[in-house]
Each structure stands twice: as structure tokens, then as C-alpha cells.
Amino acid sequence: MDILEIQNLNKSFGPTKALTNINLQIPKGVIFGLLGPNGAGKTTLIRIINQIIDSDSGSVYFKGEPLVRKHIANIGYLPEERGLYKKMKVWDQLIYFARLKGLTAEMAKERVDFWLKKMEISLWKDKRIDDLSKGMAQKIQFISTVIHEPELLILDEPFSGFDPVNAEIIKDQIIELKNKGITFLLSTHRMESVELLCEQIAMFHQSEKILEGSLNEVKSQFKPNEYEINIHLTSTQIPKNWNRISSYDNDTFRVPLNGKSTNELLEEAMQFGLIKGFSEVLPTMEEIFIQQVKNYNNG
Structure with a gap:
């Protein structure tokens, strides 16, 4: 089941297009990565989902229903521009946000106490926000976002x-929250975070969606059909298309298939030494990201 579905979404700010005919389906219980350079349209889409701004046209559905104000109680939002009251104490701040999100006074106290202990910052509960480091304040902002345990x-x-x-x-x-069934829409420039966390991604550039799929599908789509071979060489002669990428106790080469099957490539490699490792080369998300933006810009 899709927790969020976006159909033909468009948004402009004056003459500037922010979103152009965007379609997305986000399944329940996944971590979905929203990627793209600054100005691609990611934050505009997030603000429309949170009903901070309206779209010009198109539809957003939450669990199969047209998105309306009541659904916001089931959504948690951590904006890039953090919004804490700097003069309030940590405990009071979190209680305020928990109550604002519908928790009873008793439940709010239980949840705030639980999260402060979980994040190992209970000793800071009586500190004012402006007395905290940036990283510590970020933790408080994160707690305020997840404290009501929304579905998205x-x-x-x-x-x-x-x-x-x-x-x-x-x-x-x-x-941990994902394992409890909570769905994440994660907008980030940190490609290592995408590699570690995201199961599915969509890439935006200049208001358009230019790529979408599971992480494995996307990587397979752009793989260079090359293999990395780690070998203890017994021969001084190796094929010219073997590109050495490291040398220590064993040598490591990057080798193109060039129409061969993997078995044929492995059999060929065995003629030159003892194979210690053999793995397919897959591009990183950072490499895919940079290449797709370049391709788009070059038309």
C-alpha cells in the first residue's frame, strides 16, 4: 500500500517553475530518498505535502485519501531551517510540541522523558535552547519531530x-523507527546517507523528476559492466584492458566485460594468477547524481 501518492503536481513562483508534472508513489514502511541539487524542487514538494503552501495543479493522496488538514497529525516534519524557541528550556519546549501534536499531558511527559534518555541528553532538560550547541539543538528538534510517532x-x-x-x-x-513501520521521506545532499538508508529514490533537477526507482534498480541501470578482480599474479603479462587500481600483497584490477560472460572473464583471469576476489562494479549514488545532472544540463 502507498502511504503517499502524488499525481501531476505543478507549482510556480511567478515565472519560475518549482515543480513540473511530478508523479510519485511512496510505499508504506520504506525510507524514500528525495535527491537533487539546490533549487531542484524538493523543498517545494515537501511544503505542499505539509500543506504549508498549495500546488497550482495536481493531487496528493495520503493512504488513498485526498490529503487534507486532518492528515497532518499523522505526519512529522523536520525542516532544514530549524524552528526552536531559543529562550525556552528543553523540557518545556518538548512538552509544548508534544501537546501541540495531540498527546495528553501524561503521555507527553512519558514520551519526553523516554526520548531524552534514549538520546542521552536527560541532563540537559533544564537548559535553555540558546545554551545548547548546534548539534544538541538538532537532537531536540529531531525529538520534537518524532515524539508523536506519526505514520510518515x-x-x-x-x-x-x-x-x-x-x-x-x-x-x-x-x-529503528522504520523497523516499527514508520515511513520516511528523506531529502538530503549526503549521498552516503542515501547509500546507507534509502530503499527507493527519486531525483529532481530544475523542477522535474529525472530518475526514480529502488536503489538496486538505479545502480543496475547505470552500471558500467565492469568487474573488480583481486588477484595474486603469477604472470607478468596481463591483458591491456586490465586497469590496475591498487597493488599491495595482491593486485586489484578493474576489467570490462567486453561482451564476455562473467564465467568467461573469470576463466580468463585465472590464467594470470590466483583469484582472491571477484565482484561487479556498481556506481555510487554520488557518481550517478553528478552524471545525471550533467546529462540533463547538456540536453
Whole structure:
């Protein structure tokens, strides 16, 4: 079942197109990556889903129903521009947001206490927001987003401002919530986050969707039909199309198939030494991202 479906969505700001005929289907219980350079249309789409702004045309459906105000209670939104009250204390801030999202006073206290302990920041509950580091404030913002455990969580650049240790903590929380059945729409420039977290992706550029699919499908679509061979050479002669990429105890080469089957390539490689490793070369999401934007710009 799709938790979110977007049909023929368009949005312009004066003469500038922000979204052009966008169609997306986001299944329930997945982490869906929304990729693209600045100005591609990602944030505009997120704001339409959150009913912050209206589209010019097209439709958005939440669990099969036209998206309306009542559905926002089932959506959590972490904007790229963080919005905390700097003079409020951490505890008061989180209680306020929990109550705002429909939790009873008792449930709000339980959830805030639970999350402060889970994120290992209970000692900071009486601190004002403006006394916190940027990373610590980011943790508070994340808690305020997930505290009502909505069905859909939309995170716009969720790792911005985090050091590697705290980024890992947030990543673990995203995975844990996903395992509970919560769906994520994740907008990020960090391709390593996409590789680690996302099951499906859509790539935007200049208001248009230029690529969509599962992570494996997208990588397979752009694979170069090359293999990485790690070998202990017993011969000084190797084929000219073997490109050495490292050399230590064993040599590692990047080798094109050139019409051969994988078995034929492996049999050929065995003539030159003892095979230690043999794996298909798949492009990284960063390589795909850069190449697709270049292709689009070059027409």
C-alpha cells in the first residue's frame, strides 16, 4: 500500500517553475530518498505535502485519501531551517510540541522523558535552547519531530550540523523507527546517507523528476559492466584492458566485460594468477547524481 501518492503536481513562483508534472508513489514502511541539487524542487514538494503552501495543479493522496488538514497529525516534519524557541528550556519546549501534536499531558511527559534518555541528553532538560550547541539543538528538534510517532516522517537535510558520532545516533533512530513501520521521506545532499538508508529514490533537477526507482534498480541501470578482480599474479603479462587500481600483497584490477560472460572473464583471469576476489562494479549514488545532472544540463 502507498502511504503517499502524488499525481501531476505543478507549482510556480511567478515565472519560475518549482515543480513540473511530478508523479510519485511512496510505499508504506520504506525510507524514500528525495535527491537533487539546490533549487531542484524538493523543498517545494515537501511544503505542499505539509500543506504549508498549495500546488497550482495536481493531487496528493495520503493512504488513498485526498490529503487534507486532518492528515497532518499523522505526519512529522523536520525542516532544514530549524524552528526552536531559543529562550525556552528543553523540557518545556518538548512538552509544548508534544501537546501541540495531540498527546495528553501524561503521555507527553512519558514520551519526553523516554526520548531524552534514549538520546542521552536527560541532563540537559533544564537548559535553555540558546545554551545548547548546534548539534544538541538538532537532537531536540529531531525529538520534537518524532515524539508523536506519526505514520510518515519527512526529514529535510536531517544530518545537517551533526558531527559523525551524532549523525550515527540519528541514523540508528531512523532505522529503528522504520523497523516499527514508520515511513520516511528523506531529502538530503549526503549521498552516503542515501547509500546507507534509502530503499527507493527519486531525483529532481530544475523542477522535474529525472530518475526514480529502488536503489538496486538505479545502480543496475547505470552500471558500467565492469568487474573488480583481486588477484595474486603469477604472470607478468596481463591483458591491456586490465586497469590496475591498487597493488599491495595482491593486485586489484578493474576489467570490462567486453561482451564476455562473467564465467568467461573469470576463466580468463585465472590464467594470470590466483583469484582472491571477484565482484561487479556498481556506481555510487554520488557518481550517478553528478552524471545525471550533467546529462540533463547538456540536453
